[in-house]
Amino acid sequence: MAGETNEDVKAMSFEQALDALEKIVDDLERGDVPLDQSIRIYERGEALKAHCDRLLKAAEDKVEKIRLSRDGKPVGTEPLDAD
Structure with missing residues (x-):
């Protein structure tokens, strides 16, 4: 960590x-x-968590659900959580 x-x-x-x-x-x-090292690595952990959260959010934004027509053919996409 040093x-x-x-x-x-x-x-x-x-x-x-x-x-x-x-x-x-x-x-x-x-x-x-x-203690002093615990504080430093805790702060690093906060930065790592925030980074993971950002990367997950970016990945979620890219995931889309394929919309199907009544006959089951793809007609486009929409955000995954649009339901």
């Missing part, structure tokens, strides 16, 4: 950020991390 800034989070894929976030949770749950 030397890492939260700026590198922006370049991470969703999977990389999620893995890093899971490691932070494990470290904090273990309880053997000094």
Whole structure:
């Protein structure tokens, strides 16, 4: 964790950020991390969570549902949660 800034989070894929976030949770749950380091990694965890949320929102915005005509043929798309 030393030397890492939260700026590198922006370049991470969703999977990389999620893995890093899971490691932070494990470290904090273990309880053997000094207080100052706990604060730093907690803040990094917040940045990772926000990044994951942004990536998920972007993915959700791209997902569309195919609309079918009465005879079952595709006629277009609409947002997935439009129902």
